[in-house]
Amino acid sequence: MNTITIALAGNPNSGKTTIFNKLTNAHQHVGNYPGVTVEIKEGLFKHRDHEIKVVDLPGTYSLTPYSPDEIVAKNFIVEEKPHLVVNIIDSSNLERNLYLTVQLKEMGIPLILVFNMSDEAQAKGYRFDIEKFSHFFNAPVVETIGHKGKGIEELKDVIIALCLKKNIHKDPDIIIINYGEELEEEIEKIKKIIEKHHTKDKLDSRWLAIKLLEGDNHIKDKLDFIEIHKQIEESISRIKRLTGEHPEIVIAEKRYGFISGLCQMAVQSTIEVRHTISDKIDRIMTNRIFGIPIFLGLMYLVFKLTFTLGEIPMGWIETFFKWLGDISGSLWSVNSESLLKSLIVDVIIGGVGNVLVFLPNILFLFFAISILEDSGYMARAAFIMDRFMNKIGLHGKSFIPMLIGFGCSVPAIMATRTLENRKDRLVTMLVIPLMSCGARLPIYTLIIPAFFPKHLFAPMLWTIYLIGIILAVLLAKILSITYFKGDATHFILELPPYRMPTLKGIFLHMWQRGWFYLKRAGTIIFAVSILLWLMSSFPDLPNEKKEYFENKRQTIELSTLSEKEKMEGLKSIDSEEKEQRLLNSISGKIGKIIEPIIKPMGFDWKIGTALIGAFAAKEVFVAQLGIVYSLGGSEDISESLRERLKKDYTPLIGFSIMLFCLISMPCMATVAITARESGSWSYAATQLLGLTLIGYIITSTVFQVCRFLGLGMM
Amino acid sequence: MRPMPLISVKEGSCVQIKRIDAGEGLTKRLTDIGLVPKAELIVISNPKNGPFIISIKGSRFVLGYGIAQKIIVT
Numbered sequence: 001m002n003t004i005t006i007a008l009a010g011n012p013n014s015g016k017t018t019i020f021n022k023l024t025n026a027h028q029h030v031g032n033y034p035g036v037t038v039e040i041k042e043g044l045f046k047h048r049d050h051e052i053k054v055v056d057l058p059g060t061y062s063l064t065p066y067s068p069d070e071i072v073a074k075n076f077i078v079e080e081k082p083h084l085v086v087n088i089i090d091s092s093n094l095e096r097n098l099y100l101t102v103q104l105k106e107m108g109i110p111l112i113l114v115f116n117m118s119d120e121a122q123a124k125g126y127r128f129d130i131e132k133f134s135h136f137f138n139a140p141v142v143e144t145i146g147h148k149g150k151g152i153e154e155l156k157d158v159i160i161a162l163c164l165k166k167n168i169h170k171d172p173d174i175i176i177i178n179y180g181e182e183l184e185e186e187i188e189k190i191k192k193i194i195e196k197h198h199t200k201d202k203l204d205s206r207w208l209a210i211k212l213l214e215g216d217n218h219i220k221d222k223l224d225f226i227e228i229h230k231q232i233e234e235s236i237s238r239i240k241r242l243t244g245e246h247p248e249i250v251i252a253e254k255r256y257g258f259i260s261g262l263c264q265m266a267v268q269s270t271i272e273v274r275h276t277i278s279d280k281i282d283r284i285m286t287n288r289i290f291g292i293p294i295f296l297g298l299m300y301l302v303f304k305l306t307f308t309l310g311e312i313p314m315g316w317i318e319t320f321f322k323w324l325g326d327i328s329g330s331l332w333s334v335n336s337e338s339l340l341k342s343l344i345v346d347v348i349i350g351g352v353g354n355v356l357v358f359l360p361n362i363l364f365l366f367f368a369i370s371i372l373e374d375s376g377y378m379a380r381a382a383f384i385m386d387r388f389m390n391k392i393g394l395h396g397k398s399f400i401p402m403l404i405g406f407g408c409s410v411p412a413i414m415a416t417r418t419l420e421n422r423k424d425r426l427v428t429m430l431v432i433p434l435m436s437c438g439a440r441l442p443i444y445t446l447i448i449p450a451f452f453p454k455h456l457f458a459p460m461l462w463t464i465y466l467i468g469i470i471l472a473v474l475l476a477k478i479l480s481i482t483y484f485k486g487d488a489t490h491f492i493l494e495l496p497p498y499r500m501p502t503l504k505g506i507f508l509h510m511w512q513r514g515w516f517y518l519k520r521a522g523t524i525i526f527a528v529s530i531l532l533w534l535m536s537s538f539p540d541l542p543n544e545k546k547e548y549f550e551n552k553r554q555t556i557e558l559s560t561l562s563e564k565e566k567m568e569g570l571k572s573i574d575s576e577e578k579e580q581r582l583l584n585s586i587s588g589k590i591g592k593i594i595e596p597i598i599k600p601m602g603f604d605w606k607i608g609t610a611l612i613g614a615f616a617a618k619e620v621f622v623a624q625l626g627i628v629y630s631l632g633g634s635e636d637i638s639e640s641l642r643e644r645l646k647k648d649y650t651p652l653i654g655f656s657i658m659l660f661c662l663i664s665m666p667c668m669a670t671v672a673i674t675a676r677e678s679g680s681w682s683y684a685a686t687q688l689l690g691l692t693l694i695g696y697i698i699t700s701t702v703f704q705v706c707r708f709l710g711l712g713m714m
Numbered sequence: 715m716r717p718m719p720l721i722s723v724k725e726g727s728c729v730q731i732k733r734i735d736a737g738e739g740l741t742k743r744l745t746d747i748g749l750v751p752k753a754e755l756i757v758i759s760n761p762k763n764g765p766f767i768i769s770i771k772g773s774r775f776v777l778g779y780g781i782a783q784k785i786i787v788t
Contacts, residue, residue: 061746066739095771096748124772245751252745253752278774279758288764383765383776420743490740491778492747495767 004163005053005080009073009104010088011097012059013496015116015146019088020056021508022152040072047156050163055082061096063103064248065216067420075218077109078203083163084110086155091128091143092120094267098259101137105176108204111139112158118143118151120499132266137176147502177258179210182242183250186213186235190228197225213239213247278376278497285380295384298377302368302403310361317360321353342627343533351529351623354442355521362407362438363514369403370509374501383493392473393480395424396493402428402472404513405435406465409670410520411513412437413677421490427479429674430687433666434472436465438517439618443661446622450642451651468662475694520617520669528616529623535587536609536627541580549577582628587612600700601660602653602707611660616668618661652712656703664695721766721782723757729787730754736784747775749785 010016024043041056057076058069065071077085087104089097094115104111115121115128134141140158144151178184190209211219212232220229239247284290325345332341372378378400386396397419405412412432419425436444448460556569582588583605591608598608606628613620622641629644645654666674666688675684706712717732731753734741748771749755758774759767765776 064742064745066742093772096773099746099748249741249745249750252750256748256750256753282759282767286765288761379776490743490781491776492743492781493776494747495774495776497774 003051003053004159005055005082006159006163007055007057007077007080007082007085008088009057009077009085009100010059010114010116011061011090011093011100013494014059014088014090014097016059016088017056018146018505019114019116019144019152019155020054022146022149023156024054040076045156048160050160052156052159055080060100062100063107064214065218071218077104077107082109084112084159086112086114086159088114088116088146090117090120091115092117092124092126094121094126094128095256095259095263098262099255102176102255102259105137105139106204106207106210108207110162111137112155112162113137113139113141114151114155115141115143116146119145119148127268129266129268132262136262136266147505177254179251179254180243182239183213183247183254186239186247190231190235193225193228193231194223197223197228210251214251215248278495281498282380282495285377286383291380291384295381298372298381299403302365302372303406305368306361306365310358310364313360314357317353317357321349321356324353325349343530346626347529347533347623348526350626351620352521352526354622355439355525355619356518358438358441359514359518359521361441362517363510365407366404366411366510366513367506369400369407369513370506371501373400374499374505374509376496376498379493379495383495386491386493392477394428394476395419395421396491398424398428402432402435405432405437407438407513408517408520409433409435409437409666410516410673413670413673416677426678426683427476429678429683430479430690431472431476433670433687433691434468434475434663436468436662437618439520439667440658440661442619442622444658446625446642447645447654447658450645451649451654464658464662467659471663471694471698516669520667521619524668525617525619528613528620532587532613532620532624533627535590535612536582536585536624538585541577541584545580545584546577549573549580582606582609587624600704601696602649602656602703603660606648607657611665614661615665618665618667621661650713652703652706655712656699659702660695660699662695663698664692666691715788717786717788719783720757720768720777720785720787721760721779723760723787725757725760728754728756732786732788734785736781740781740784744781744785747773755787 008016008020020041020043023045025045029042040058043054043056045052045054055076057073060067060070060073063070063074065074076082085104087101089101091097101111101113113133115130115133121128128143130141130143140162142151142155142158144155146152179187187206187209190212191205194205194208208219208223212223212228213235215236220232236247239245239250243250285294328349329341329345369378372381382396382399384396385399389396389398398416400418401412401415403412404415409432412435413429416425416428416432419428444461444464448457452460552573553570556566556573559566561569583592587609588605590612591605594608594611595603595605598604598611603611607625609628610621610624613624625645626641629641671684671688674687675681678684715729720729723729731749731751733751734744734749736744744750753770755768755770757767758769759765766779766782767774767776769775
């Protein structure tokens with residue numbers, strides 16, 4: 001059994017990931033490559049006694065050194081030297097896709113061309129002379145329909161066959177493209193110098209020469225010889241003089257020219273498609289008058305779907321966790337005050353259950369978004385939103401990540417990858433936490449019914465969401481005027497033809513995003529809940545204090561009060577003791593310490609202890625509040641907790657809590673992913689501190705002003 | 715046809731790019747999608763107040779007006 005490593009390269013949207021998934025089934029994970037901020041997925045498959053490691057490179061249009069994706073893709077091939085590269089090509093967009101193919105071929109690495117989406121190519125009326133393509137690129141060609149799995153087995157055969165070929169190494173003498181007299185002359189000169197100095201790597205010297213003329217700094221650093229650098233400079237100026245253009249442009253021109261010529265010879269088009277159905281649909285969808293109403297209508301549908309359809313499975317999950325809590329609780333005797341019982345029933349089952357209850361909502365949201373994306377509508381939406389987005393300093397494409405942010409910030413921040421402009425990307429990442437994600441729902445659904453009458457439930461919820469959106473708009477605008485000003489964004493957006501999304505595709509995309517929310521529940525929230533529970537239970541009350549309370553109880557027992565009064569007396573002693581115990585614990589002490597800081601917002605130390613946990617994950621806030629009010633046993637926590645909250649606090653405070661949680665403290669997972677995607681921890685820290693500070697200022701202001709005006713004091 | 719900015723081209727016309735008057739970053743992005751000198755493209759839509767859409771090598775793209783002004787075609 002030999003292990004072979006192959007890489008998958010191709011344009012974004014060429015179906016590369018689908019084929020990757022089909023090849024590796026479930027056996028994949030994210031690879032660890034040093035200094036790489038772009039995600040590289042790795043997978044494995046076995047075929048005929050061979051084990052093949054597949055690396056899914058980021059989707060790129062070419063291999064120039066201008067964007068992180070391209071740099072990573074190219075470097076992987078150069079440094080890690082896979083046995084061969086499988087180039088996934090959207091054959092319904094052949095000419096554009098071949099631009100990358102040509103560059104891969106020039107690298108001299110063994111290639112397999114996969115003409116994917118062959119059903120769509122056929123529908124467009126294209127017929128390919130596979131022989132000619134295979135001959136021109138000196139590579140086997142496999143036709144596939146990725147999402148149907150057609151051609152995958154054949155692809156596996158071809159991969160193995162090519163790997164086993166004796167002389168698998170490149171054929172350095174095949175010149176694919178003639179770059180014209182002026183360039184070819186310079187390429188020869190540079191080639192000679194390279195061959196003189198640099199013999200260790202097996203990289204093709206012609207390819208290196210071309211890369212140097214293109215201005216690839218990574219290659220330039222690799223070939224750090226003064227003679228080479230001098231020659232490059234001379235060559236570039238010479239070419240500029242003779243052709244009037246930078247060699248990079250000439251190279252691109254020639255490549256496209258070659259591709260065009262090849263396609264004229266090897267591609268037949270039987271249908272002249274001028275006005276495809278997509279164009280007709282777009283006349284309505286991006287229409288100046290109808291476009292925006294249609295868009296708003298669709299957005300309304302998306303949210304309606306999320307909140308109403310989600311209720312049904314929500315009920316099931318709620319019931320399930322209640323049942324689970326009851327069963328576990330019954331393992332202890334009825335009125336047992338066991339710490340372990342409280343840990344398992346309240347914290348773990350209750351806490352995690354509280355989070356999972358909202359999973360259906362989030363999945364529905366992602367489901368709807370996937371439909372819009374897979375059908376091709378999202379590109380139109382990005383375009384429609386662009387005018388408005390621009391006014392607030394964002395890009396039309398910022399819209400999609402922000403929409404995802406209503407589900408969970410983690411996949412939302414990952415979705416900012418589609419933004420090519422770094423400034424757009426950073427600003428979008430910064431405001432995404434203001435889109436009330438699923439984690440805040442437990443807080444909202446706890447507080448709103450506690451303080452507001454039934455008919456205000458929905459309006460209050462919408463108000464909170466709206467505040468988040470408005471703040472995001474303001475923040476984006478301010479950032480674009482101050483810190484990030486100047487950068488003009490170029491608007492180039494591809495409009496893929498509308499296509500009928502497959503149910504499989506939709507579910508896959510929905511699940512890929514929903515998974516992040518679920519993972520957080522199973523890991524961070526679980527761990528933090530336990531940690532906080534520990535912090536709130538220890539250290540226990542010193543013995544003298546315990547004795548004090550015992551004495552008080554004795555006194556009541558032995559008194560001459562009625563049964564009822566005795567019960568009440570005992571109850572109040574219990575809660576007094578619990579409060580003391582909490583104050584004595586670590587989290588209680590912390591709560592007391594930060595109390596003066598959070599007082600301007602109307603919060604007390606109890607809310608303070610709950611906020612500690614919220615730093616890691618917002619959902620923990622509710623569980624922690626439950627611990628604070630020491631509600632144990634199988635009572636319906638939410639109901640009792642709401643009653644207690646109503647007793648201790650005013651609607652204004654409730655609103656302040658929601659406001660503060662809306663704006664501040666993006667959860668741990670969000671901060672971590674921001675650091676990873678932006679490539680800088682300082683930026684993530686800015687996000688965390690900035691939002692928290694803004695939240696503090698706004699909440700304090702609102703609280704103080706409203707209190708002064710006597711609003712919401714009940 | 716005399717060289718003119720892409721933005722002035724009538725809907726339905728097929729034109730060839732003569733040159734691109736843009737900085738490095740934009741030129742590179744346009745190169746990615748096939749917009750290089752001598753490439754041919756079709757203007758799909760050019761309404762007064764709507765998306766400027768082109769078709770190049772079988773794909774459709776919406777271009778910002780600023781960009782369409784920087785591409786000179788014949």
